[in-house]
Amino acid sequence: MSPSPARVTAVDTHDIRFPTSRELDGSDAMNPDPDYSAAYLVLRTDAADGPEGHGFTFTIGRGNDVQVAAIDALRDHVLGRSVDEICADPGTLFRDLVGDSQLRWLGPEKGVMHMAIGAVVNAVWDLAAKRAGKPLWRLLADAEPEWLAGQVDFRYLSDALTPADALGLLRRGRQGIEARRARLLERGFPAYTTSAGWLGYDDEKLTRLAGQAVADGFRQIKLKVGADLDDDIRRCRVARAVVGPDIRLAVDANQRWDVDEAIRWTKALAEFDPYWIEEPTSPDDILGHAAIRRAVAPVRVATGEHVQNRIVFKQLLQAGALDIVQIDAARVGGVNENLAILLLAAKFGVPVCPHAGGVGLCELVQHLSMFDYLAVSGTTDDRVIEYVDHLHEHFLTPVVIRDGHYTAPTAPGFSAAMRPESIARYTFPGGAFWAADPDTRKGRAA
Amino acid sequence: MSPSPARVTAVDTHDIRFPTSRELDGSDAMNPDPDYSAAYLVLRTDAADGPEGHGFTFTIGRGNDVQVAAIDALRDHVLGRSVDEICADPGTLFRDLVGDSQLRWLGPEKGVMHMAIGAVVNAVWDLAAKRAGKPLWRLLADAEPEWLAGQVDFRYLSDALTPADALGLLRRGRQGIEARRARLLERGFPAYTTSAGWLGYDDEKLTRLAGQAVADGFRQIKLKVGADLDDDIRRCRVARAVVGPDIRLAVDANQRWDVDEAIRWTKALAEFDPYWIEEPTSPDDILGHAAIRRAVAPVRVATGEHVQNRIVFKQLLQAGALDIVQIDAARVGGVNENLAILLLAAKFGVPVCPHAGGVGLCELVQHLSMFDYLAVSGTTDDRVIEYVDHLHEHFLTPVVIRDGHYTAPTAPGFSAAMRPESIARYTFPGGAFWAADPDTRKGRAA
Numbered sequence: 104m105s106p107s108p109a110r111v112t113a114v115d116t117h118d119i120r121f122p123t124s125r126e127l128d129g130s131d132a133m134n135p136d137p138d139y140s141a142a143y144l145v146l147r148t149d150a151a152d153g154p155e156g157h158g159f160t161f162t163i164g165r166g167n168d169v170q171v172a173a174i175d176a177l178r179d180h181v182l183g184r185s186v187d188e189i190c191a192d193p194g195t196l197f198r199d200l201v202g203d204s205q206l207r208w209l210g211p212e213k214g215v216m217h218m219a220i221g222a223v224v225n226a227v228w229d230l231a232a233k234r235a236g237k238p239l240w241r242l243l244a245d246a247e248p249e250w251l252a253g254q255v256d257f258r259y260l261s262d263a264l265t266p267a268d269a270l271g272l273l274r275r276g277r278q279g280i281e282a283r284r285a286r287l288l289e290r291g292f293p294a295y296t297t298s299a300g301w302l303g304y305d306d307e308k309l310t311r312l313a314g315q316a317v318a319d320g321f322r323q324i325k326l327k328v329g330a331d332l333d334d335d336i337r338r339c340r341v342a343r344a345v346v347g348p349d350i351r352l353a354v355d356a357n358q359r360w361d362v363d364e365a366i367r368w369t370k371a372l373a374e375f376d377p378y379w380i381e382e383p384t385s386p387d388d389i390l391g392h393a394a395i396r397r398a399v400a401p402v403r404v405a406t407g408e409h410v411q412n413r414i415v416f417k418q419l420l421q422a423g424a425l426d427i428v429q430i431d432a433a434r435v436g437g438v439n440e441n442l443a444i445l446l447l448a449a450k451f452g453v454p455v456c457p458h459a460g461g462v463g464l465c466e467l468v469q470h471l472s473m474f475d476y477l478a479v480s481g482t483t484d485d486r487v488i489e490y491v492d493h494l495h496e497h498f499l500t501p502v503v504i505r506d507g508h509y510t511a512p513t514a515p516g517f518s519a520a521m522r523p524e525s526i527a528r529y530t531f532p533g534g535a536f537w538a539a540d541p542d543t544r545k546g547r548a549a
Numbered sequence: 550m551s552p553s554p555a556r557v558t559a560v561d562t563h564d565i566r567f568p569t570s571r572e573l574d575g576s577d578a579m580n581p582d583p584d585y586s587a588a589y590l591v592l593r594t595d596a597a598d599g600p601e602g603h604g605f606t607f608t609i610g611r612g613n614d615v616q617v618a619a620i621d622a623l624r625d626h627v628l629g630r631s632v633d634e635i636c637a638d639p640g641t642l643f644r645d646l647v648g649d650s651q652l653r654w655l656g657p658e659k660g661v662m663h664m665a666i667g668a669v670v671n672a673v674w675d676l677a678a679k680r681a682g683k684p685l686w687r688l689l690a691d692a693e694p695e696w697l698a699g700q701v702d703f704r705y706l707s708d709a710l711t712p713a714d715a716l717g718l719l720r721r722g723r724q725g726i727e728a729r730r731a732r733l734l735e736r737g738f739p740a741y742t743t744s745a746g747w748l749g750y751d752d753e754k755l756t757r758l759a760g761q762a763v764a765d766g767f768r769q770i771k772l773k774v775g776a777d778l779d780d781d782i783r784r785c786r787v788a789r790a791v792v793g794p795d796i797r798l799a800v801d802a803n804q805r806w807d808v809d810e811a812i813r814w815t816k817a818l819a820e821f822d823p824y825w826i827e828e829p830t831s832p833d834d835i836l837g838h839a840a841i842r843r844a845v846a847p848v849r850v851a852t853g854e855h856v857q858n859r860i861v862f863k864q865l866l867q868a869g870a871l872d873i874v875q876i877d878a879a880r881v882g883g884v885n886e887n888l889a890i891l892l893l894a895a896k897f898g899v900p901v902c903p904h905a906g907g908v909g910l911c912e913l914v915q916h917l918s919m920f921d922y923l924a925v926s927g928t929t930d931d932r933v934i935e936y937v938d939h940l941h942e943h944f945l946t947p948v949v950i951r952d953g954h955y956t957a958p959t960a961p962g963f964s965a966a967m968r969p970e971s972i973a974r975y976t977f978p979g980g981a982f983w984a985a986d987p988d989t990r991k992g993r994a995a
Contacts, residue, residue, distance in 0.1 A: 134650050164651035172618040204580050205610035214660020259831040262808040362708040385705040387860040390867050414833040
C-alpha cells in the first residue's frame with residue numbers, strides 16, 4: 104500500500120513588526136514613521152521531511168493585524184490540498200482564491216484581501232521551488248513556455264495581452280537563455296539604492312551615504328522628495344554634487360502630489376537631471392500619470408509599488424502613462440499576477456525596475472527580475488532592482504549585493520523564510536521585543 | 550462649573566450575517582451564493598441622553614470578520630474625540646482616517662481599509678444628523694455651500710474638480726431648492742427594482758415578479774445577465790414581454806466579461822432595448838469601460854458599486870466611460886467621498902443612479918440621492934435609486950417605497966440603525982440563528 108499523498112496540514116500566521124520608526128529609516132513624504140512589518144505565513148505539510156512554504160505581506164505597522172486576519176480568512180482554501188497538485192499548478196490555487204465569490208466582494212483584487220492572496224500564493228511558490236531543489240528564478244526560467252502561460256490569469260487582460268501573445272513572448276525568451284544564465288551567475292542583476300535618500304536624513308548623512316553608494320558600485324541612487332520644494336532642491340543639489348553627472352539620480356514623491364503640482368515640482372527639479380520621477384500622484388490615477396508623463400519628458404515616469412493589480416498595470420501601459428514598470432513582489436496576487444505584469448511590460452516594451460526594501464521585498468523580487476531577464480525581456484539594459492539595506496539579517500538566505508548587483512540566489516525556494524528567532528522576538532505584541540517596550544505596555548500600537 | 554464636553558467613549562463592532570444564500574436571493578453571475586452581511590459599528594458617547602452613531606460595511610459573507618477587524622483598527626482615531634467637533638466637521642475625521650500613514654499602506658483608499666473608513670465616517674454623519682434632529686438628506690440640503698465644499702477632500706481631484714468648481718455647483722444648487730423639497734416630500738425619489746431579476750430565479754418567478762414590479766409602480770426593472778447567453782436572451786425576452794416597451798429594462802453583468810466579450814454580449818441583447826449595461830467588466834478598467842461604451846451605444850454604460858474611490862470615478866468621467874454613475878453608500882469613504890463623487894458627476898453632467906440592496910444600502914443611499922436632487926443636480930430626470938426588497942425588516946427606520954418611489958425619511962439620522970434583536974440573533978457565529986445552525990456547528994463559515 105502506497106502512502107497517502109502529502110497534504111497541507113497547517114497555515115500558521117504571525118504578526119511581525121520591527122521598530123524602524125525610531126531611526127527614521129524608511130521615512131518619506133507620505134510615510135513619516137513606518138514600522139516595517141510582515142503579515143507572515145507558513146504552510147506546513149505532512150510530507151515526510153518535506154519543506155515548508157513561507158510567504159508574507161509587507162506593511163508599515165498599524166493594520167498588520169488586519170492583514171493577518173485576511174490571510175487567516177483564506178486558510179480553508181489551502182488546508183487539506185494536495186501538495187503535489189498546488190506545487191504543480193499554483194495558477195489554479197490563485198484562481199480559486201481570487202474567485203472566492205464571497206471574499207471577492209472585499210476587493211475585488213485589491214487592497215488587504217488581494218495582498219493576502221499574494222502572500223499565500225507566494226508561499227506555495229516557495230514550497231514548490233524548495234521541493235524542486237531550485238531557487239525560484241531558476242524554477243521559472245527552466246519551465247516550459249506553455250506551462251508558464253497557463254499560470255497567468257488572463258481575465259480582464261485579453262484586450263491587451265492574449266494567451267497567444269504570452270506564449271509568443273515566452274517562446275522568444277527561450278532564445279539565448281543559456282548565455283544569459285551564465286552571465287547572471289557571473290555578474291548578478293543591477294541594483295540601485297535608496298538607502299541614502301530618506302527624507303528624515305540630514306545633509307551630512309545624505310552626503311556620506313550617497314558617496315558610499317557610488318563607492319559600493321551602484322550606478323543609480325534615489326532620493327525621496329515631495330514634502331518641501333526648497334528642501335528637495337537643496338538635497339538634489341547635494342546628491343548630484345556627490346555622485347557626479349554619470350550616476351543616475353531618481354526621485355520619488357510617494358504619491359504626494361495632484362497632477363498639476365506633480366508637473367510643476369518635477370520641472371523645478373529638472374536641472375538636477377532626475378532619471379525618473381516615481382509615484383508622482385495617486386497610484387490609481389492612470390490618466391493623471393499619462394498627463395504628467397507628457398508634461399515632464401524627458402524625465403521618465405515610474406510607478407507600481409502601490410498599483411493594485413494587473414488590470415491597472417494594463418491600463419497604465421495602454422495609456423502610455425509609464426516609462427518604468429515597478430512591480431512589487433507582495434502587493435499583487437503573488438508570482439502568478441507578477442508573471443502577467445512582466446508579460447504586459449514586455450508586450451508594450453517598457454522596462455521593469457522592481458520596488459523593494461521594506462521587509463523581505465528585496466529577497467523576493469530579485470527572483471522575478473532574474474526570471475524576466477532570462478526568459479522574458481532578455482536584457483538588463485535600463486533595468487535595476489531597488490535595494491535598501493534594512494532588516495536582511497532577519498532572513499535565512501538574505502540577498503547578497505556585490506559591486507552594485509544582486510547575486511543570483513542559489514538556495515532552493517523564494518528566499519522568503521525569516522529566522523525563527525526573529526519571528527519570535529518581533530511578534531506583536533507578545534514577542535520579547537514588544538513585551539519589553541514601554542509604549543506597548545501602555546497599549547500604544549507599534 | 551460647566552460639564553465636560555461630550556466625547557466618544559466606545560466603538561462597538563458586530564459581525565452580522567444573514568443566511569440569504571439559502572434562497573438564491575442576490576444571486577448573479579459573479580456572486581452565486583451571497584450571505585448578505587454587515588460589519589457594523591456603534592459609536593457611543595458620554596453625552597447625557599445623547600444618541601449613538603451607527604454605520605456599517607456591507608459584505609456578502611466570508612471575510613465579514615476581516616472587515617470588522619479593519620473597523621477595529623480605526624478605533625484609536627475616534628475614541629475620546631469631541632462629539633461636537635466631529636459632528637461639526639466630519640471631513641477632518643475623514644482626512645485623519647485616510648491619512649493614517651501606516652494604515653494607508655493597506656490601500657491606499659481602496660478595499661477593506663477604505664470601506665472601514667466609510668463605515669466609521671457614515672456613523673459620524675448618523676450621529677451628527679440625529680443630534681441636529683434631521684434626516685441626513687435634510688442636514689446636507691440645509692447646509693451652506695461653503696461648509697459642504699469644505700467637507701470634500703480634493704486630493705487627487707484638482708485636475709478635474711477644484712474647490713471653486715464645487716462651490717459654484719453647490720451655490721447653483723441653492724436655486725429653487727424650496728420647490729424641490731416640497732416636490733420630494735410629496736412624491737419621493739424614483740426607484741427601480743432588481744427583485745425580479747436574480748439569476749437563480751426561474752422564468753415563472755421572473756414573470757410573476759416583473760409583472761408585480763410594474764403593478765407596484767416601478768418604471769424600470771433590472772435583470773442579472775452574464776452566465777449564459779442563451780439564458781439571458783430568453784430571460785430578457787420573457788421580461789420584455791411582461792413589462793412591455795415603455796418600462797426601462799436594465800441588465801447587469803456584475804463584472805463577468807472581458808472588454809470584447811462585453812461588447813459582443815451586450816450587442817446580442819440589443820433587440821430587447823436594454824436601458825443600460827451595468828458592470829460589463831472589471832470596475833478597475835476605466836479604459837475598458839470607455840471602449841465598451843463607444844461600441845455598444847445607444848445602450849448606456851453604468852458602473853460604480855465596486856468603484857473603489859473618487860479617483861477612479863474621476864477618471865471614468867474624464868475618459869467618457871460612463872453614462873450613469875452608480876454610487877454606493879458603503880463602498881467608498883462615506884458621505885464625504887460620496888459628496889465628492891456627486892459633485893464630479895454634476896461637473897461632467899452625468900446622472901447618478903445609486904447601487905443599493907444588500908443590507909441597509911437602500912436605507913443609506915436614499916439620503917444621498919435626495920440631497921443630490923435638492924442641492925446638486927436639481928433634477929430627478931433619468932435618476933433612479935435601485936431598490937431590492939431584502940432585509941429591511943431588520944432596520945429601525947426601514948425605507949418606505951410608495952408607487953415606485955422612495956419616500957423621504959423623516960426620522961433624524963442616516964437610517965442606519967439595525968434592530969438590537971436582529972443584531973443579537975444574526976451575530977456570527979455566536980448569535981442564536983448561527984449557534985443553532987448545523988453547518989456553523991460543523992465549523993463551516995456562512
